[in-house]
Amino acid sequence: MDASVDPLTDKEIEDRLAELPGWSVADGRLTRTYSFERHLPAAAMVVHVAQIQEELGHHSQLTLGYNTLTLAVNTHSAGNAITGLDFTLARRVEEIATGHGAS
């Protein structure tokens, strides 16, 4: 697991992003918007993401739309830098996304 809470360098972020299609950095946060066919599957994924976040002790900003769910995360305890823990959360969410019909 990539659980370090040291700030990652730009190069380290770039290398990790290359392995996470759909994710990018915007406004200092690691972010991705998932799309769904309807609202309820998007809402259901919120609960699953929240469970993962509680397990990791690490929490993104979650924005639920009609058929979209956006995650945006950095590490508050690292001065709002992007860390390995942010990427750990992103990878864990990627593992469940397809099962929720997210694309």
Ligand SMILES: C[C@H](O)[C@H](O)[C@H]1CNC2=NC(N)=NC(=O)C2=N1
């Ligand atoms: C004590 C608790 O684990 C910390 O406050 C956690 C909670 N969730 C967190 N989430 C994020 N994104 N950054 C943090 O630094 C953070 N800290």
